[in-house]
Amino acid sequence: MSQIKSLADLRKKREEIKAEMDTRIKAIDPENHVQIKVAMATCGIAAGAKEIMEFFVEQLDRRNIQGVVTQTGCMGYCYAEPTVEITLPGREPVVYGFVDLKRADQIIEKYIKEGELIDGIIPVNYETIDSKE
Amino acid sequence: MITLALNILDIVQNSISAMATEIAVEVTESAAVDLMKITVKDNGRGMSQDLLSRVTDPFVTTRKTRRIGLGIPLLKYHANLAGGDLEIQSGEGIGTTLSATLKLQHPDRQPLGDLAGMMTILMTANPGIDFLYTHKTDMGEYCFSSREVMEYLGITDFSDVSLLTDIREMMNNNLEDIGASGFNGE
Numbered sequence: 333m334s335q336i337k338s339l340a341d342l343r344k345k346r347e348e349i350k351a352e353m354d355t356r357i358k359a360i361d362p363e364n365h366v367q368i369k370v371a372m373a374t375c376g377i378a379a380g381a382k383e384i385m386e387f388f389v390e391q392l393d394r395r396n397i398q399g400v401v402t403q404t405g406c407m408g409y410c411y412a413e414p415t416v417e418i419t420l421p422g423r424e425p426v427v428y429g430f431v432d433l434k435r436a437d438q439i440i441e442k443y444i445k446e447g448e449l450i451d452g453i454i455p456v457n458y459e460t461i462d463s464k465e
Numbered sequence: 466m467i468t469l470a471l472n473i474l475d476i477v478q479n480s481i482s483a484m485a486t487e488i489a490v491e492v493t494e495s496a497a498v499d500l501m502k503i504t505v506k507d508n509g510r511g512m513s514q515d516l517l518s519r520v521t522d523p524f525v526t527t528r529k530t531r532r533i534g535l536g537i538p539l540l541k542y543h544a545n546l547a548g549g550d551l552e553i554q555s556g557e558g559i560g561t562t563l564s565a566t567l568k569l570q571h572p573d574r575q576p577l578g579d580l581a582g583m584m585t586i587l588m589t590a591n592p593g594i595d596f597l598y599t600h601k602t603d604m605g606e607y608c609f610s611s612r613e614v615m616e617y618l619g620i621t622d623f624s625d626v627s628l629l630t631d632i633r634e635m636m637n638n639n640l641e642d643i644g645a646s647g648f649n650g651e
């Protein structure tokens with residue numbers, strides 16, 4: 333298809349993809365998926381949180397990792413933005429600060445894949461924004 | 466913020482924090498009257514008249530994580546810098562409408578930036594919120610609704626990355642058609 337302009341084009345492209353590949357229905361296994369939350373308040377966005385979030389969404393897919401990427405408001409670590417909270421299945425959430433593309437890549441390869449803690453963790457008596465507001 | 470799209474992304478975070486379920490972003494640009502207008506409208510919890518009267522002051526925030534709020538003052542600053550202003554209407558239990566006006570051709574107007582990317586990231590991260598995006602120019606109008614896309618494709622979230630890429634392309638193609646300045650991140 334040359335150009336996608338309408339919803340019909342979108343649907344047509346979906347159908348082409350389905351026919352091409354085996355249907356990759358990504359049913360998320362709740363026991364086994366990684367949760368990634370990117371802090372998206374003023375400070376986070378100014379520090380590049382949008383690019384970091386796009387990177388995680390893209391790379392989890394590309395590297396075949398089951399995960400959900402969502403956002404939170406300000407987690408209160410403005411000095412360390414962009415910050416990202418990672419929850420591995422069955423583990424406590426961990427917050428990484430100063431996440432640039434390089435660190436995001438390390439987080440995926442080392443922490444998410446291997447469960448190995450890497451530099452840049454923000455030590456906290458952890459509270460999410462939801463519990464603070 | 467380097468682009469208006471990032472400013473808008475930030476303003477939309479306020480709507481999300483205010484528990485909005487519908488958020489409409491509208492960008493109008495008219496070379497004919499040298500105007501750019503950005504409106505974010507939500508059905509969230511709204512603000513009291515007292516908070517509303519103080520909210521463009523950077524020392525006003527209701528968050529407890531940090532004592533200064535910057536999102537609204539920053540957009541106001543950028544609007545003022547480009548010969549425009551910011552206006553907010555809000556009512557508790559009704560919702561909030563925020564509009565920034567800027568002079569389209571003002572040398573200090575920030576570029577619009579990646580509007581389609583801003584919308585797709587919001588949709589991925591917040592599948593429970595209906596996002597509406599409208600862009601008007603002297604040449605035409607483009608309207609996008611995340612709920613309409615979901616219903617049309619029979620999906621319940623936007624976790625499919627190839628779909629996101631296609632939606633982005635669709636938006637950019639349509640924005641280009643109406644001569645919008647904020648397509649493909651320009």
Ligand SMILES: Nc1ncnc2c1ncn2[C@@H]1O[C@H](COP(=O)(O)OP(=O)(O)O)[C@@H](O)[C@H]1O
Binds near residue numbers: 510520525527528
């Ligand atoms: N759309 C909205 N709905 C309800 N309240 C809002 C909205 N936008 C802003 N506010 C209120 O105004 C305050 C200041 O907003 P802002 O300048 O973006 O700073 P911050 O989000 O960092 O607190 C917020 O803390 C919130 O109480």
Ligand SMILES: [Mg+2]
Binds near residue numbers: 374479534
């Ligand atoms: Mg804000």
